[in-house]
Amino acid sequence: MQPKKFSIGIDIGGTNTTSGIVNRHGEILVEEHIKTADYATPAHFVKAIKACLESHINHFGRDEIKGIGAGAPNANYYTGEIQPAPNLPWKEVIPLRQLLEDAFDLPATITNDANASAIGEMTYGAAKGMKNFIMITLGTGLGSGFVANGQLIYGHDGFAGELGHVIAVRDGRLCNCGRRGCLERYSSATGIVLTAHEMLEASTEDESTMPENWLLPIYKGGAEITSSGIHKAALEGDPTATAIFDFTGRILGQTLADAVAYTSPQAIILFGGLAKAGDFILEPTKKYMEENLLSIYKNKIDIIPSGLSERDAAILGAAALAWE
Amino acid sequence: MQPKKFSIGIDIGGTNTTSGIVNRHGEILVEEHIKTADYATPAHFVKAIKACLESHINHFGRDEIKGIGAGAPNANYYTGEIQPAPNLPWKEVIPLRQLLEDAFDLPATITNDANASAIGEMTYGAAKGMKNFIMITLGTGLGSGFVANGQLIYGHDGFAGELGHVIAVRDGRLCNCGRRGCLERYSSATGIVLTAHEMLEASTEDESTMPENWLLPIYKGGAEITSSGIHKAALEGDPTATAIFDFTGRILGQTLADAVAYTSPQAIILFGGLAKAGDFILEPTKKYMEENLLSIYKNKIDIIPSGLSERDAAILGAAALAWE
Known part of the structure; x- marks a missing residue:
């Protein structure tokens, strides 16, 4: 047949x-x-x-x-x-x-x-042929799938792979799940906006001296700050936007350094809205992950964008x- | 054949x-x-x-x-x-x-x-028949083995399962690996002794009023504090010893709550010298793990002692x- x-x-x-x-x-x-x-x-x-x-x-x-x-x-x-x-x-x-x-x-x-x-x-994209990798979706929340020995880890009850709800910052931001400090409150489209609000609120700089497409003038003008808006401002050279990505990548990179110690993957694949910011998010994530890795894992693990179009x-x- | x-x-x-x-x-x-x-x-x-x-x-x-x-x-x-x-x-x-x-x-x-x-x-002990569990050895360090889908997770390069070097306390105690805050600096035979030293050093209580087999008199007398010595003092009703186990179990339980979110195991099996303290370490570990679990995992995961003799x-x- x-x-x-x-x-x-x-x-x-x-x-x-x-x-x-x-x-x-x-x-x-x-x-x-x-x-x-x-x-x-x-x-x-x-x-x-x-x-x-x-x-x-x-x-x-x-x-x-x-x-x-x-x-x-x-x-x-x-x-x-x-x-x-x-x-x-x-x-x-x-x-x-x-x-x-x-x-x-x-x-x-x-x-x-x-x-x-x-x-x-694994079937069609960037992880083709890989037997050990972590897939991370940076959307509204942070989703993850762990593949080990060529198989998805479902766990005993089918609920494995909740990296978005690993505690990235002990006693940190309140999450929808009722706990504090979950990774997805920092490293997701929602998380990066929360970080932007915190940084912009705390800013003592004068927005009137800045280009109007930077975040502080946008924020002070009352417009909504979005994940893609932060990306746009970073492309315009806004140092606050870069700092927001740096913080987001730091929390993600630190947590990924721990994730590696669990499953020792060949690669980590990033997907979803926030991953579209490219090097703005990839570079700090890589940097902080490497800084925080146990030495046996250093300089071995690729962080790569998805091989499939979002659509x-x-x-x-x-x-x-x-x-x- | x-x-x-x-x-x-x-x-x-x-x-x-x-x-x-x-x-x-x-x-x-x-x-x-x-x-x-x-x-x-x-x-x-x-x-x-x-x-x-x-x-x-x-x-x-x-x-x-x-x-x-x-x-x-x-x-x-x-x-x-x-x-x-x-x-x-x-x-x-x-x-x-x-x-x-x-x-x-x-x-x-x-x-x-x-x-x-x-x-x-998995072959002879407490995990017989289990397809998803975490094995933790609380010895001089903290070793771990993760089993998912009935297979040990070795990872891409054979180095998976380093739970002892997951960061349990950001910027915490210096570890032999050169980084700070690794779980094994808190929850292992070595880690519990470090905790004992910290707590005993900071104690403002008067050891002369205490039974001589409690930790503070032993420590002030210049004798060595060991993992089994802390267990003995706890058996003698020393509240400092109980507090040391509580702290050790809190750090372990918090970290296990995250570990569960990776592989969603049926059970976590504890083994090694520190696990011999029985309920002194099991109870706080369970309590703090449950408190910190994402709701979908609550009241599902057994923490059980090894089914094999240490020998x-x-x-x-x-x-x-x-x-x-």
């Missing part, structure tokens, strides 16, 4: 859900989008995804489709359920795998979005789950 | 080296001891181990022996070498696997002592390597 040619990938986000059909080379053949919050129940939501894909499945041939992979916040690989997720419109435990299998009559696998990204990166990564990661 | 019945386990420590022949049920059939530092070179050392075991090997039958497993400080599973180890008498890189294979004409596998303990615990664990762990 020939191996099946296609798989279905579904990336479920708080705002948008993207689904598509992918081949074994990582080419996305069709892609469909719906708004996650438009649906009153998970069952209606799954029905809508099916409606989007039905004609494509018939076109490519149902018998040629290996299965469905879905990445979603708080999705558990073992149980097939989504635990109550603050970012999703439905607050109950969602039996997503079962809903998908019933709707599509195909085998389904689900995992959280960070793990899906790690599998996508494609989530759906490829989800689709890659179905090949496993 | 029948599976072979025996394996050879070798536990190499800075002071003593124990070797023996073990069966598949974890029974140690013979055991031999030599002093590690008595031998000028690693080759002489391996020759001495062979001389100890030769007649036993002939007795049990060379053809019935599956292979050799050895645990040693800084031993690397992948390269088969011991990296320069502060606790060993020889300062060069030691091609231990090759030396063993040449001397015995049997296949050999080596790993560091903490990883060997993890494999021993047997190292050699069983080493021998278990040979079955893999």
Whole structure:
């Protein structure tokens, strides 16, 4: 029997859900989008995804489709359920795998979005051929997937890889999880904005002498400070923006130095909105990680940007789950 | 062909080296001891181990022996070498696997002592049947082995699992590794003595009113404070000793709460000299770990003492390597 040619990938986000059909080379053949919050129940939501894909499945041939992979916040690989997720419109435990299998009559696998990204990166991206790496998604929060011995570490209950909730600063900033000092309160799109607010609030400099596209004049003018705005200001030579990236990279680099001592990876792959700032975030992260590494790990571990485009990564990661 | 019945386990420590022949049920059939530092070179050392075991090997039958497993400080599973180890008498890189294979004409596998303990615990001890757990050895230092998906995590280069060198207290106590705040400077036989010195030095209490087997009178009398001495004082109701265990368990528990977020284990197994203090160390470790856990991990993870006697664990762990 020939191996099946296609798989279905579904990336479920708080705002948008993207689904598509992918081949074994990582080419996305069709892609469909719906708004996650438009649906009153998970069952209606799954029905809508099916409606989007039905004609494509018939076109490519149902018998040629290996299965469905879905990445979603708080999705558990073992149980097939989504635990109550603050970012999703439905607050109950969602039996997503079962809903998908019933709707599509195909085998389904689900995992959280960070793990899906790690599998996508290993199957199609920057981690191709790697057996030990850490995948980090610097989005609204900080997600992570740890691969060791060529396998994703799910842990006993499917909840491994919560690097975003490792304590980076003891008694530090209050996190949504109710604890203090979690890494994602510092090193994420949300975290860098918190740092910017702290630094800008504490600034004693005179903004009237600065170019208007620097952060202090923007902040004093009452405009919103965003992760991409900080990147723009850094590109304009704003030293405050550079200092904000330096601090963000310091906290991330220090924590990664510890993360390395757990799994001794070949590489750490950075992905997500904040990673788009390129060297502004990569350089301080590398520098502080190296400074803090135990000597046996020094000068060995690459920190590299994702090999997949932001647009494609989530759906490829989800689709890659179905090949496993 | 029948599976072979025996394996050879070798536990190499800075002071003593124990070797023996073990069966598949974890029974140690013979055991031999030599002093590690008595031998000028690693080759002489391996020759001495062979001389100890030769007649036993002939007795049990060379053809019935599956292979050799050895645990040693800084031993690397992948390269088969011991990296320069502060606790060993020889300062060069030691091609231990090759030396063993040449001397015995049997296949050999080596790993560091903490990883060997993890494999021993999984094969014969408290982690039998577990696929995800963390093994922690609280000895002179703090060693660790992480098992995920039923496999030991060696990492890209064989150096994974250095929990003793995760930063538990940022800018904390100076460690032998040259960095500050490593977990093993707090939570190990060495670390608890450092804590005792700090607390006793800072004490403003009057030791003359205390029982003479409490720590402050012992310390003021100029006697050495040891890990087992702190345990004894705690048994005598010394509140300072209890406070020392509480602090040691707090630092360990906080760090374990982070460790759980990496690999989401079913259990954490404690072994080694300091673990012998039983509930004095287990209770605060559990308490502070639970207090610091992300909610999805709360009340799920057992912290349990090793299922193997201290005397047997190292050699069983080493021998278990040979079955893999």
